[in-house]
Amino acid sequence: MTLPIKLLVGLGNPGADYAATRHNAGAWLIENLAAELGCQLKSSKFHGLHCQTSLQGHALHLLVPTTFMNRSGQAIAALAHFYKILPEQILVAHDELDLPAGVVRLKKGGGHGGHNGLRDTISALGNQKDFYRLRLGIGHPGHASQVTGYVLGKPPSAEREAIEAAIQATRQHLPLILEGQFNKAMQSLHAFQG
Template identity: 40%
Template sequence: MTFVGRLATSASFASLRSTTRQTARLLCTHDAGKVAANTRTPRSAYRRTTAAIGLGLSKALHTSDTLEDSPWLIVGLGNPGARYDGTRHNVGFQVLDTLAGRLGVSLGRAQDKALQSRATIAGQQVVLAKPITFMNVSGEAVGKLTRYYKIPSHKVLVVHDDLDLPTGKVRLRARGGHGGHNGMRSITQHLKGSQDFPRLKIGIGRPAGQLPVASFVLQAFNKAEATEVDIAVQECCDIIHSIMAVGLEKALSGVRA
């Protein structure tokens, strides 16, 4: 709890006794008008009222602290299984694996439909996660994780591939629609329709000729593309560090830490 929060809490409890006595009298004096105005408040009513008000204040303070202190959830999207390693649709996984390596942690623990790990980046607590639900239902894992760790949507950062960006191009956005990306569509649905969560996009380009998009995203990068994507993955890790170090707004404006 912050210093200001402690002052507010002290002030709240300082006025609690007088408020409680007044409230208890009101609660105990409308029994058919039989209680005289100068009748003393029963101790049992005083204790019940004190407990009720104290519990309400405690819950309010706990909720505030929980929202303020909740970790960031950093999610990389992809499909589980070795057959999808190195494919265009799995660049989100690639970023999370690289980030975990930088931080010296392992994404080996499966819980809430995701491989996950706790870590600290620039003093910020984070949960790293790779959904193992397959891309199109990634929201099932994200929804479970946000509920388990009590993470608000604005602290959910999703890393994913983007067909509309040139291969290797990186773009950070504070919010937005799913853009036709099924994984993002699923996440939006499981965050109760909220689009107010940041996303870090890596361009994979669009297929040439008549190749269906569904086939294209499951292809591996060619050698030249893989080199560009490797650079983009490192850039994404740098951006994530900057978000934790200087905040999302500054990171959006290009500030790097």
């Protein structure tokens, strides 16, 4: 049986210096969703900005960790433990170098693929990898030595618009995801090209 998603997390780095950088694409999704639902993200004891809301009858926690990216799991594990949320009831939105800007992919489980936020989340959840991931494409700079500067850089306007379009497409598919219709959501989302 598929368990309902109870926690949506958007990964990023805290502070104004990072707010508009590619690495914060996951946080953009949660911030947009919170604003749309009238759910005010506030500082919490869970090392992040948090609010409780509902979407089409589904009770939800929204979380943007305020730890730096490589400590994201600290916030996720703290909230999940407190509210007794299982890893398979968590959806983590994050930037994805291996996808072009405007492309979005949904998957369950797997490794961290070199993403420090996912690496720490897996570790903090006791090496359980069965949470869902929403991979928001940001493109790749072309060479591994350029990755850090690239993810911490601000995308040009056309690229940002493509990422925002992927976020909107994701928002439209959230009801399916929350209902546990992951395959249907995947097929539709994976056809989207921002």
